[in-house]
Amino acid sequence: MHFVYETREMSEIFVGIDLGGTNIKIGCFDSQLNLICKTAVATEANVGPEVIIDRIGQTTEKLLADNDLSGESIAAIGIGAPGPSKLDEGIIIASPNMPSFKNVPLRKMVSDKFGKPAVLENDANAACWGEYVLGAGKDVEDMVFFTLGTGIGGGVIINGRLVHGFADNAAELGHIIIYPEGRRCGCGQRGCVEAYASADSTAKRAAEAVKAGAQSSLEKVLDEKGQISCQDVYEHLAAGDKLAKKITDETAKALAIVCVNVLHTTEPKRIVFAGGMIAAGDALLGRIRYYFDQQIWSLKKEAVEIAFATLGEDAGIIGAAALAKKARDEGKFN
Amino acid sequence: MHFVYETREMSEIFVGIDLGGTNIKIGCFDSQLNLICKTAVATEANVGPEVIIDRIGQTTEKLLADNDLSGESIAAIGIGAPGPSKLDEGIIIASPNMPSFKNVPLRKMVSDKFGKPAVLENDANAACWGEYVLGAGKDVEDMVFFTLGTGIGGGVIINGRLVHGFADNAAELGHIIIYPEGRRCGCGQRGCVEAYASADSTAKRAAEAVKAGAQSSLEKVLDEKGQISCQDVYEHLAAGDKLAKKITDETAKALAIVCVNVLHTTEPKRIVFAGGMIAAGDALLGRIRYYFDQQIWSLKKEAVEIAFATLGEDAGIIGAAALAKKARDEGKFN
Numbered sequence: 001m002h003f004v005y006e007t008r009e010m011s012e013i014f015v016g017i018d019l020g021g022t023n024i025k026i027g028c029f030d031s032q033l034n035l036i037c038k039t040a041v042a043t044e045a046n047v048g049p050e051v052i053i054d055r056i057g058q059t060t061e062k063l064l065a066d067n068d069l070s071g072e073s074i075a076a077i078g079i080g081a082p083g084p085s086k087l088d089e090g091i092i093i094a095s096p097n098m099p100s101f102k103n104v105p106l107r108k109m110v111s112d113k114f115g116k117p118a119v120l121e122n123d124a125n126a127a128c129w130g131e132y133v134l135g136a137g138k139d140v141e142d143m144v145f146f147t148l149g150t151g152i153g154g155g156v157i158i159n160g161r162l163v164h165g166f167a168d169n170a171a172e173l174g175h176i177i178i179y180p181e182g183r184r185c186g187c188g189q190r191g192c193v194e195a196y197a198s199a200d201s202t203a204k205r206a207a208e209a210v211k212a213g214a215q216s217s218l219e220k221v222l223d224e225k226g227q228i229s230c231q232d233v234y235e236h237l238a239a240g241d242k243l244a245k246k247i248t249d250e251t252a253k254a255l256a257i258v259c260v261n262v263l264h265t266t267e268p269k270r271i272v273f274a275g276g277m278i279a280a281g282d283a284l285l286g287r288i289r290y291y292f293d294q295q296i297w298s299l300k301k302e303a304v305e306i307a308f309a310t311l312g313e314d315a316g317i318i319g320a321a322a323l324a325k326k327a328r329d330e331g332k333f334n
Numbered sequence: 335m336h337f338v339y340e341t342r343e344m345s346e347i348f349v350g351i352d353l354g355g356t357n358i359k360i361g362c363f364d365s366q367l368n369l370i371c372k373t374a375v376a377t378e379a380n381v382g383p384e385v386i387i388d389r390i391g392q393t394t395e396k397l398l399a400d401n402d403l404s405g406e407s408i409a410a411i412g413i414g415a416p417g418p419s420k421l422d423e424g425i426i427i428a429s430p431n432m433p434s435f436k437n438v439p440l441r442k443m444v445s446d447k448f449g450k451p452a453v454l455e456n457d458a459n460a461a462c463w464g465e466y467v468l469g470a471g472k473d474v475e476d477m478v479f480f481t482l483g484t485g486i487g488g489g490v491i492i493n494g495r496l497v498h499g500f501a502d503n504a505a506e507l508g509h510i511i512i513y514p515e516g517r518r519c520g521c522g523q524r525g526c527v528e529a530y531a532s533a534d535s536t537a538k539r540a541a542e543a544v545k546a547g548a549q550s551s552l553e554k555v556l557d558e559k560g561q562i563s564c565q566d567v568y569e570h571l572a573a574g575d576k577l578a579k580k581i582t583d584e585t586a587k588a589l590a591i592v593c594v595n596v597l598h599t600t601e602p603k604r605i606v607f608a609g610g611m612i613a614a615g616d617a618l619l620g621r622i623r624y625y626f627d628q629q630i631w632s633l634k635k636e637a638v639e640i641a642f643a644t645l646g647e648d649a650g651i652i653g654a655a656a657l658a659k660k661a662r663d664e665g666k667f668n
């Protein structure tokens with residue numbers, strides 16, 4: 001791979017890569033972690049790791065060229081990718097959304113492709129780190145992070161460091177059990193917070209309620225589209241639908257319980273929720289805080305802050321680039 | 335306070351103090367953290383902090399004298415005490431079992447009394463650290479610790495460091511909610527693991543069941559003593575009583591759920607249970623592991639180990655002394 005464009009003066013660039021089952025997002029950042037440019041490309045995970053690494057290389061090359069940047073300016077590359085992984089070794093052990101990734105030495109492959117040092121991080125951790133460095137957690141040292149999407153991912157930061165756990169699988173926060181014997185989760189457990197409060201579970205609970213005969217304006221959505229999305233729930237909530245309110249309250253209560261539980265475990269200063277669902281705004285956030293206040297002990301007023309993420313979909317590339325810079329600054333590549 | 339005894343050659347001594355609402359335990363350790371001698375004295379917490387500090391000083395002086403040790407040999411003192419506290423400042427903010435302790439600068443008072451540097455730690459954290467250094471966690475870096483007593487206390491160790499949280503109240507693990515809308519806990523929440531699985535809650539659930547008409551050999555205990563203890567439950571379990579089995583299973587299941595939850599948060603290598611209840615042995619531990627295997631996801635075989643503590647009542651003084659030594663070794667007193 002050859003980077004032949006060297007027309008803009010740029011001391012150094014950090015590349016952040018957010019490798020997902022559907023899309024690969026790539027961003028270039030300066031040494032102050034300002035975003036210079038970004039792009040995205042379909043993953044098409046079935047083509048296998050080698051082709052995907054080539055795609056990352058070509059897409060990055062074009063992104064740099066389109067922005068008059070030189071590949072020589074790259075100081076380091078950060079990759080956020082789904083796991084489980086061996087983070088210190090830079091290996092993806094497996095990935096449910098990318099079945100062709102089995103024991104793939106992703107960090108080495110990317111590093112070799114670019115001829116630059118690279119770091120690998122779990123995707124939710126990378127997004128967590130992005131919010132910590134530049135987003136909703138930038139003024140705290142201890143933070144817990146939840147992504148509310150198809151599932152619920154998480155990240156835990158203590159004293160300014162991501163918690164990896166003894167085998168790099170910490171912060172699987174979506175699988176904290178809040179209702180034993182409750183709804184079956186995709187992971188095999190019952191009563192996980194993910195089975196109630198992810199975007200998918202929120203939508204699913206609404207559809208189940210309508211099918212069971214609950215009166216709701218969502219009935220028309222189900223009739224017309226054959227399904228209800230989480231966005232539908234929040235739109236009908238805004239329009240005053242009572243079922244949408246009940247479904248949202250159940251989501252908020254589930255998230256409030258898990259807030260109580262992480263507070264009593266690592267005592268973060270701030271708990272941050274991310275994902276498309278947070279577009280619901282205060283209709284969701286206000287209710288999470290309400291149920292938190294209902295659930296939490298009466299021993300003292302807790303100073304934990306519950307907030308929404310601020311970086312949107314860029315959190316992953318920002319966090320990945322920031323982790324690359326951190327590793328460089330700490331001399332990890334020497 | 336004067337230490338006039340200097341008859342034994344001893345390079346240095348670390349004193350560990352475990353200050354509880356009922357007793358003060360004091361131990362002297364050599365620089366390899368071998369226990370040299372120990373003692374205990376009633377706290378009589380109502381006399382107030384000044385008198386208690388005097389009592390600690392006098393009791394330690396006598397302990398040293400009785401063992402031909404010199405107070406001059408003390409290198410540092412560690413204190414484990416109930417909180418909430420400001421650990422960095424060495425201040426106990428308040429303590430439910432010692433109502434006279436309000437914003438008490440305990441570390442400074444102890445340090446002044448002995449003329450030696452001191453560290454303050456939360457009591458459950460100190461016991462956790464003892465098990466980590468010399469007990470059930472001595473060969474791991476990531477550990478979660480539960481004390482099963484009147485309530486349930488906890489400690490979390492990540493990468494060989496105790497997690498304090500942003501305001502020194504991390505690891506209140508007894509107040510993780512496992513059954514929302516469940517039993518009322520003393521803390522004001524509902525459904526805390528403490529409300530099911532502490533020694534007191536285990537005994538209470540047994541008494542409630544007998545009063546509600548459950549057939550059990552424990553009925554005679556309740557009739558004769560007016561109450562049932564946790565020890566009674568385990569004795570009748572050993573004798574084959576069905577209600578005792580059911581109560582124990584509920585305790586084990588509650589502890590298993592909280593094991594799943596801490597595993598998905600900080601991913602410890604080992605989860606350690608301490609307290610008088612663990613005398614029940616495999617009748618309890620085997621059931622915790624059984625319910626853990628029942629609850630945990632099917633995604634992969636989890637390598638977390640669930641074990642009982644090994645240091646008994648000495649864990650607190652060992653941990654306090656070890657923390658004093660650690661602080662000295664890290665140059666915290668320079």
